[in-house]
Amino acid sequence: MARDAEHDRQRDRRAEQATAREGSRPRVGDRDDDVVFELRDVSVRLGQVEALSGVDLVVRSGERVAIIGPSGAGKTTLISLLNGTTTATRGEVRALGCPYARASARNIRATQRRIGTIHQRFDVVAQLRTVHNVNAGRLGTWPFWKAALSLVLPRDVPRVREALAQVGIRDKLHERTGDLSGGEQQRVAIARVLVQQPDAILADEPVASLDPTRGLEIMKLLLDISAESETALLASLHDVDMALDKFERVVGLRDGRIVFDKRRENLHDDEVRALYTIDQAPGSP
Numbered sequence: 555m556a557r558d559a560e561h562d563r564q565r566d567r568r569a570e571q572a573t574a575r576e577g578s579r580p581r582v583g584d585r586d587d588d589v590v591f592e593l594r595d596v597s598v599r600l601g602q603v604e605a606l607s608g609v610d611l612v613v614r615s616g617e618r619v620a621i622i623g624p625s626g627a628g629k630t631t632l633i634s635l636l637n638g639t640t641t642a643t644r645g646e647v648r649a650l651g652c653p654y655a656r657a658s659a660r661n662i663r664a665t666q667r668r669i670g671t672i673h674q675r676f677d678v679v680a681q682l683r684t685v686h687n688v689n690a691g692r693l694g695t696w697p698f699w700k701a702a703l704s705l706v707l708p709r710d711v712p713r714v715r716e717a718l719a720q721v722g723i724r725d726k727l728h729e730r731t732g733d734l735s736g737g738e739q740q741r742v743a744i745a746r747v748l749v750q751q752p753d754a755i756l757a758d759e760p761v762a763s764l765d766p767t768r769g770l771e772i773m774k775l776l777l778d779i780s781a782e783s784e785t786a787l788l789a790s791l792h793d794v795d796m797a798l799d800k801f802e803r804v805v806g807l808r809d810g811r812i813v814f815d816k817r818r819e820n821l822h823d824d825e826v827r828a829l830y831t832i833d834q835a836p837g838s839p
């Protein structure tokens with residue numbers, strides 16, 4: 555009996571010491587309702603390449619975060635980790651509370667349905683009418699019969715129309731998507747995310763295929779949607795000025811590592827310049 559009590563006291567002491575060591579740093583698994591994405595010491599190896607190394611990142615509900623960095627820095631890899639299409643080699647990735655590595659396939663799919671992803675290449679089916687491309691955002695939540703029927707007889711048209719109105723192309727409902735301009739096709743992709751009503755939006759170079767004016771319009775649209783619905787938005791961008799101008803938090807990636815993660819007002823020009831500086835090969839002039 556006395557031994558049991560001593561054992562309990564020792565266990566409590568160890569737990570207290572562990573808590574003191576950790577301080578207030580949130581750990582993977584801690585309950586923290588507004589954490590949307592959480593990466594702890596995450597590395598990803600793709601073939602011979604260490605695409606990400608020891609990445610720690612926490613994104614909370616309503617935050618708008620730009621990811622910048624040179625080509626090959628790991629931006630796309632980071633985004634595909636967050637939507638569960640790439641697997642971490644080390645560390646833990648959680649999205650909306652789901653620990654991808656330990657969750658069931660069903661739980662992962664349910665989480666992925668709550669995350670809207672927008673790609674650089676508009677990712678729409680050119681041959682389909684706009685209404686079908688927008689409805690694709692809901693296929694994951696519809697039973698098979700409804701999804702199949704919707705290709706013949708469009709479903710929930712008022713909701714699609716509303717989403718298209720929100721992205722400024724209300725009149726394009728029945729147009730063949732491939733006949734739309736690049737900017738309009740990207741709006742269709744955003745409307746598809748809107749009908750999905752996601753809890754988080756990931757955008758991988760969403761404006762890289764558009765001219766600067768169209769690009770700015772699309773970026774503002776995404777930022778407005780995120781602000782209105784308090785949905786976290788994480789976007790990778792090559793346009794550094796746009797990142798610094800429009801996002802309150804900027805993460806710099808280089809060679810798979812986070813070099814800085816700062817509010818834009820605390821970020822110095824030198825830090826941004828250094829992110830893109832090309833290393834001189836040893837021995838070069």
Ligand SMILES: Nc1ncnc2c1ncn2[C@@H]1O[C@H](COP(=O)(O)OP(=O)(O)OP(=O)(O)O)[C@@H](O)[C@H]1O
Pocket residue numbers: 600601602603604605623624625626627628629630631632
């Ligand atoms: N499937 C793959 N197999 C092997 N290496 C890969 C694969 N995909 C990406 N990589 C490598 O991983 C690293 C990170 O690539 P990633 O596409 O994430 O960078 P990025 O910052 O998005 O680049 P960019 O701005 O050019 O799109 C690069 O060195 C890339 O060559």
